[in-house]
Amino acid sequence: MAPFLKKFFPRVYRREELDVGSTNQYCKFDDTLLTLFTSSLYLAALVASLVAAPITKKMGRKWSMVAGGLLFLAGALLNGAAQNVGMLIIGRVLLGFGVGFANQAAPVYLCEVAPYKYRGALNMLFQLSITIGILAADLINYFTAKMENGQGWRVSLGCAAVPALIFMVGSLFLPDSPNSLIGRGKHEEALTQLRKIRGVYDVEEEFSDLVAASEASKGVKSSQWSNLLQRKYRPQLVMVICIPFFQQFTGMNVIMFYAPVLFKTIGFGSSASLASALISGGVNCFATLVSIYAVDRKGRRFLFLEGGIQMLLCQIFVAACIGWKFGMNGNPGELPMWFAWTVVGAICIYVAAFAWSWGPLGWLVPGEILPLEIRSAGQSVNVSVNMIFTFVIAQSFLRMLCVMKFILFAFFACFVAGMTIFIFFLLPETKGIPIEDVATIWKSHPYWKRFANEDEQIVTVGKNENGV
Numbered sequence: 147m148a149p150f151l152k153k154f155f156p157r158v159y160r161r162e163e164l165d166v167g168s169t170n171q172y173c174k175f176d177d178t179l180l181t182l183f184t185s186s187l188y189l190a191a192l193v194a195s196l197v198a199a200p201i202t203k204k205m206g207r208k209w210s211m212v213a214g215g216l217l218f219l220a221g222a223l224l225n226g227a228a229q230n231v232g233m234l235i236i237g238r239v240l241l242g243f244g245v246g247f248a249n250q251a252a253p254v255y256l257c258e259v260a261p262y263k264y265r266g267a268l269n270m271l272f273q274l275s276i277t278i279g280i281l282a283a284d285l286i287n288y289f290t291a292k293m294e295n296g297q298g299w300r301v302s303l304g305c306a307a308v309p310a311l312i313f314m315v316g317s318l319f320l321p322d323s324p325n326s327l328i329g330r331g332k333h334e335e336a337l338t339q340l341r342k343i344r345g346v347y348d349v350e351e352e353f354s355d356l357v358a359a360s361e362a363s364k365g366v367k368s369s370q371w372s373n374l375l376q377r378k379y380r381p382q383l384v385m386v387i388c389i390p391f392f393q394q395f396t397g398m399n400v401i402m403f404y405a406p407v408l409f410k411t412i413g414f415g416s417s418a419s420l421a422s423a424l425i426s427g428g429v430n431c432f433a434t435l436v437s438i439y440a441v442d443r444k445g446r447r448f449l450f451l452e453g454g455i456q457m458l459l460c461q462i463f464v465a466a467c468i469g470w471k472f473g474m475n476g477n478p479g480e481l482p483m484w485f486a487w488t489v490v491g492a493i494c495i496y497v498a499a500f501a502w503s504w505g506p507l508g509w510l511v512p513g514e515i516l517p518l519e520i521r522s523a524g525q526s527v528n529v530s531v532n533m534i535f536t537f538v539i540a541q542s543f544l545r546m547l548c549v550m551k552f553i554l555f556a557f558f559a560c561f562v563a564g565m566t567i568f569i570f571f572l573l574p575e576t577k578g579i580p581i582e583d584v585a586t587i588w589k590s591h592p593y594w595k596r597f598a599n600e601d602e603q604i605v606t607v608g609k610n611e612n613g614v
Contacts, residue, residue, distance in 0.1 A: 147287075147290075147291050147298060147299045147302075149296035149297070149298070149299060150299035154183075154228075154230075154231050154234060155177060155179060155180050155183075155231075157177060158174075158175060158177045158180055161174050161175075162174055162175070173547075173548035175544050175547075176544045176545055176547070176548040177544070179231065180544070181540060181541050181542075181543070181544055181545070182235065182541065183231070183234055183235060183238060184238075184540050184541075185536075185537045185540035185541040186235050186238045186239055186242065187238045187239070187241050187242035187245065188242060188245075188533045188534075188536040188537035188540060189239075189242065189533070189537045190238070190239040190240070190241070190242025190243050190245075190246065191242040191243070191245040191246035191249065191529070191533040191536075192242075192246065192529075192530050192533035192534055192537065193242075193243075193246065194217075194242065194243040194244075194245070194246025194247050194250075195246040195247075195249060195250045195526050195529035195530050195533060196526055196530060197246075198210050198213075198214075198246060198247045198250040198251065198526070199250060199370075199522045199523060199525070199526035200522070201213070201247075202250055202251050202254070202522050202525075203329070203370070203522040204330070206322040206323070206326045206327070206330070207251040207252075207254055207255035207258070207322065207323055207326055208251075208255075208317055208318075208320050208321075208322045210247050210248075210250060210251035211247070211248055211251045211252060211255070211313065211314075211317040211320070212314055212317045212318060213244075213247045214243075214244045214245070214246070214247030214248030214249075214251070214252075214313070214314075215244065215248070215310050215311070215313040215314025215315075215317060216244070216310075216314050217240050217241075217243040217244035217247065218240070218241055218243075218244025218245065218248070218306070218309075218310035218313070218314075219244075219307050219310035219311055219314060220240045220244075221237045221238065221239070221240030221241035221242075221243075221244060221306070221310075222237070222241065222303065222304060222305075222306035222307040222310055223237075223304065223307055224236060224237035224240060225237035225238065225241070225303035225304065225306070226300050226301075226303045226304025226305075226306075226307070227300070227304075228300075228303070237303075241306070242533075244310065245533075246529065246533065248313070249509075249529045249532070249533075250522075250525055250526060250529050252272060253269065253272060253509045253510070253512075253513040253525065254323075254513055254521060254522070254525050255320075255323055256268055256269050256271075256272055256513070257269060257510075257513045257514050257581055258323035258324070258325040258326065258581065259321075259323050259324075259343050261344070262578065262579065262580040262581060263442065263578065264442060265442075265510075265514060265581065266441035266442040266446070266510060266577065267438045267439075267441055267442050269441075269506065269509065269510040269513065269514070270434065270437045270438040270441055270506045270510065271438065272506070272509055272510075273434050273437070273501070273505050273506030273509060273510075274431070274434040274435065274438065274506075276505075277427070277430045277431040277434045277501060277505075278431055279309060280427045280430060280431070281424070281427040281428055281430070281431045283302070283305075283427075284420070284423050284424040284427040285424060286301070286302050286305050287302050287420055287423075288420045288421060288424055290302045291420055321339045321342060321343065322339065323339075324336040324337075324339050324340040324343070324353070324356055325356055325359075325360070325518060327339060328356055328357055328360045329360050329363070329518065333357065336353070336356070337349070337353055340352065340353055340356075355580070355582050356582065358582075359517070359518050359582045360518060362518075362519070363517065363518040363519030369523075370519065370520050370521075370522055370523035370524075371523050373519055373520045373523070374520045374523045374524055374527070377597055378597055378598060379517075379520055379597075380594075380597040381515075381588045381591070381594040381597055381598060382515055382516055382517075382520065382524055382588075383524070383527070384572070385511065385512060385515055385573070386512045386515075386516070386524050386525075386527045386528040386531070387527060387531050388565075388568060389507075389508055389511060389512055389528070390508060390512065390528050390529075390531040390532035390535070391531055391535055392504070392508075392561065392564075392565035392568065393504050393505075393508035393532065394532065394535035394536050394538075394539050395535065395539070395558060395561035395562075395565070396457060396500055396504050396558065396561065396562055396565070397461065397539075397555070397558030397561075397562075398496075398497070398500045398504070398505065401426070401493060401496070401497065422490050425490065425494065426490070426493055426494055426497050429494045429497050429498050429501070430497050430498075430500075430501045430505075431501075432498075432501075433497065433498035433499075433500075433501035433502045434501045434502065434505065434506060436498075436501075436502040437449060437501065437502035437503070437505075437506050437507075440502065441506070441507075441510070441577075442577060442578070445575050445577040446507055446510070446511055446573070446575060446576055446577060447569065447570075447573060447574075447575050449502055449503045449507060450503050450504065450507055450566070450569040450573065451566060451569060451570060452499075452503065453499040453500060453502060453503020453504055454499075454503065454504070454562055454563075454565060454566030454569065455566060456495065456496070456498075456499035456503075457496050457499045457500060457503075457504075457559075457562045458559055458562045458563055458566065460492050460493070460495050460496035460499065461496065461555045461556070461558055461559035461562060462555075462556065462559050463492050464489060464492050464493060464496070464555045465552050465553065465554075465555035465556045465559065467485070467488065467489050467492070468489065468551075468552040468555065469551075469552035469553075471485060472551065472552060474551055504565075508532075511573070511576065512524070512525070512528040513525060513528070514576055514581055514584055515576060515584050515585075515587075517582075517584070517585045518582075571593070572593060572594070574587045574588065574590075574591045574594075575587070585598075
């Protein structure tokens with residue numbers, strides 16, 4: 147929004163609105179302070195996710211979510227009332243702390259309370275809520291940009307307080323997960339909550355499995371962090387590092403939080419670029435519904451692989467289109483509307499692929515493959531890696547666009563190709579497997595079985611001729 151840029155980022159405002167400086171379309175939004183405003187949230191979320199791990203383990207998932215909502219509420223109010231860039235960035239940091247706490251607790255909570263048959267679909271609602279939030283933000287931005295008093299940006303930033311308040315108050319009414327209660331020695335309360343969550347009285351078999359899993363995890367004397375580094379947990383460690391890393395290097399986040407900038411770059415005006423971002427946000431939301439339907443029917447691997455191939459083709463197409471019209475000098479002259487809408491169409495197909503594959507599965511799969519004894523630590527690694535590379539991409543994207551130009555989309559396409567190969571060879575299917583039994587999938591995997599079967603190999607070597 148022009149009033150926002152004029153107040154806080156005047157150099158970008160002059161370059162865009164007054165057409166001062168280079169006519170290179172790739173570089174007109176390249177500004178360190180502007181990208182710091184965007185990316186500071188993710189650096190704060192990284193720190194918060196590490197702090198949240200012991201809190202989530204000792205106090206339960208519920209109170210981490212309450213803390214996340216409270217911090218996000220404070221950040222939204224500070225941003226809405228901002229008078230200078232310093233207030234903006236402090237507000238973004240508080241938002242980041244809220245995101246870190248919420249992302250550490252919410253996916254794990256969902257995995258723990260969901261019936262295993264519907265765990266995938268229920269976890270997809272996590273991603274659906276994110277996409278609805280993005281769509282709501284796009285709608286709010288589109289209409290507040292039309293406010294004649296120039297204060298629309300305050301309404302946009304301040305409106306983030308509404309979901310924060312709902313999240314914080316709603317979390318207070320949630321039951322704590324039975325897994326968390328058992329881990330803290332509250333067995334009777336855990337049994338009561340399990341009956342309440344499942345809606346039936348006869349839950350003894352599931353409860354016994356949860357208690358056995360908890361006792362097994364307590365039998366491991368070392369900390370969750372040192373456990374995570376053990377050889378037998380190598381498959382889980384690799385996945386909670388690589389999946390969030392690859393998720394960020396799909397290039398999706400830069401498209402979503404720089405969509406108006408990107409669409410302005412390819413020839414749309416200010417309001418039209420917000421409208422185009424609204425279209426891609428709507429596609430993102432709709433496509434997530436596809437994942438809810440398909441994840442427990444088609445499985446995780448199918449969606450990962452199909453989405454990866456679709457994203458790869460779209461990125462190659464977008465790179466070719468922008469390279470054809472913009473070249474290396476970034477000055478395309480008059481752009482026909484059919485060209486701009488063709489690029490928007492390709493981006494929407496790309497967004498749809500992400501929204502039913504790497505978007506929701508990037509949170510679901512790491513959350514469901516972690517056994518209880520490493521769950522909090524593993525989820526912290528997952529969130530931390532996600533936030534590190536979200537920060538890296540957010541901070542560097544506009545500069546990379548200026549330097550690499552249309553080749554940037556080919557850059558992300560290379561990562562999409564690599565991550566699709568990674569999933570094909572290294573990720574086993576987790577569809578329909580109870581969360582307390584997911585650890586067994588690695589024992590039959592052609593590559594990971596050498597790590598997962600280590601305990602059995604040690605026991606076998608230790609037997610004497612009588613089998614003792």
